[in-house]
Amino acid sequence: MGIGKIVEAYERIKPYIKYLPLYYSNNFSEPYKANIYFKMENLQRTGSFKLRGALNAILKNYDKCKNGVITASAGNHAQGVAFGCNLLSIPAVIVMPEITPLVKVENTKRYGAEVILYGKSYDDAYMKALSIAKNRNLFFVHPFNDEDVIDGQATIAYEILKEKEDIDTIVIPIGGGGLISGISKFVKNVNSRINIIGVQAENAASMYNAVKKGNIVKLTNSNTIAEGIAVKEAGDITFEHCKKYVDDIILVSENEIAYAILQYIEKSKLVVEGAGAAPLATILSNKLSVEGKNVVLILSGGNIDVNLLTRVFYKGLASTGRFLELTVILKDIPGSLAAVTKDVADLGANVLDIRHFRYDVNLPVGSTKVIFHLETKGSSHIEEIVHTLTEKGYDISIYG
DSSP, rough: HHHHHHHHHHHHHHGSSSOOOOOOOHHTTTTTSSEEEEEEEESGGGBBTHHHHHHHHHHHGGGGGGOOOOEEOOOHHHHHHHHHHEEEEHOOOEEEETTTTTHHHHHHHHTTEEEEEEESSSSHHHHHHHHHHHTTTOOOOOSSOHHHHHHHHHHHHHHHHHOOOOHHHHHHHOSHHHHHHHHHHHHHHOOOTEEEEEEEEEGGGGHHHHHHHHOOOBOOOOOOOOOGOOOBBBOHHHHHHHHOOOOEEEEEEEHHHHHHHIIIIIIOOOOHHHHHOOOOOHHHTTTTTTTTTTTEEOOOOOOOOOHHHHHHHHHHHHHHSSSEEEEEEEESSSHHHHHHHHHHHHHEEEEEEEEEESOOOTTTTTEEEEEEEEOOOHHHHHHHHHHHHHHTOOOOOOOO
């Protein structure tokens, strides 16, 4: 059944990882009449669960790593491999797509890895890494489609059930499927009544589509703010695990993920990346009923780019009616800007920013465009603003 291998994996990596006990969330448990616990791998070393699988694969195959270790990744796995190799004084080579954000490249280099930027996508980087591995005789550690990596990720489940046995549901983000494969394999062989729920972004539903269709499919794109689970194609090994052990897979939208990130910051004071916030998004969107249950959410990582976080803030605020981008076309005469600004203020909206475009080539002669960024009090407040300004004769359009 593989449970023994998972326990061995835990003992193998235990000296190098943080033990993160379950955190009970009053803020989310009480309104949903459930007992909701966080497994906060966002606070793990390197900021992600990925360290577990990388370490297990490297330590278990240490004799194969004498020339060094290589992988392809644009994110958390890259840092996990680099960190693990640095701990063990093993050379690490990480192949990353050319479009990888600079902060991730620098973080990976900080752990002493040789970083090679190649190609426009993960697939390009992956093929390059395989070629280098062969030419330089390096040990390749796959991000998810590897049983040693999967067993390392499964140590999360070992910790959860060792701490608390009476769990009803565990909710897990899915990218390539390594995390949910490991957790579900361990859990179902220990207590089959525990529900394993996977979560994917609607824009990157590779495993969802594979399970529904009964065969692996490759997406044409996987653009999502949950970049940690933006995987176009499930692995063959992880696909089989998901078919066997996962009870259901739920899809969440970009707005729902953004709102969950925002709620973690506002209510729990936690920084969680899009992938890690996806499980909470299933509850906040009422796609998963948790009333009366003991539920564990896997916060898989906290490595979110600051620029992305800013965009997520606005997306989350907009989706809940707390932010509005309002465009108004005005006559280009003295006093018109002052008048509309006063009308907006009288409606109780807080003006965050105003941008004035007099020379927009798409505007009629004698007109000007003003874009307001407004802090609002909800959807009904936005409706009131739009209705009132329209009634006053303003030519408006909105975003948010």
